[in-house]
Amino acid sequence: MPRDSFTAFGLDQFSDLPGVRARSMFGGTGLYAGDRFFGILAEGRLYFKTDATSRGDYECRGRSPFVYAKARRTVARRYFEVPADVLEDRHELARWAQRAASAADKVPPRARREVGLDEVGTST
DSSP: OOOOHHHHHHHHHTTTSTTEEEEEETTEEEEEETTEEEEEEETTEEEEEOOTTTHHHHHTTTOOEEEEEETTEEEEEEEEEOOHHHHTOHHHHHHHHHHHHHHHHTSOGGGTTTTTEEEEEEOO
């Protein structure tokens, strides 16, 4: 599968993390640790799964959630954009990725497909 340079860079940053794999999805790349979907590479950005504990770390740094249009609605996922300084530091990125995988662990396996979807508005 051809990858843009950002996706190649992002995947390279995970090369030291055991068990991380990538899978093409919805025009981007999904990141998995085992069966846990913890990250998204899309449109030149990296997003990590958040929970009530970690979300504030993204919001206080002005990071935005991953959003997309679906059936005339705008949907935000509980995945927030990773700050650039974290993305560029493999050790810090690994720490944030582990927190994202832990957030994904809190989702019951049956609900993992649907979790993370929040309606944030309706398009016209």
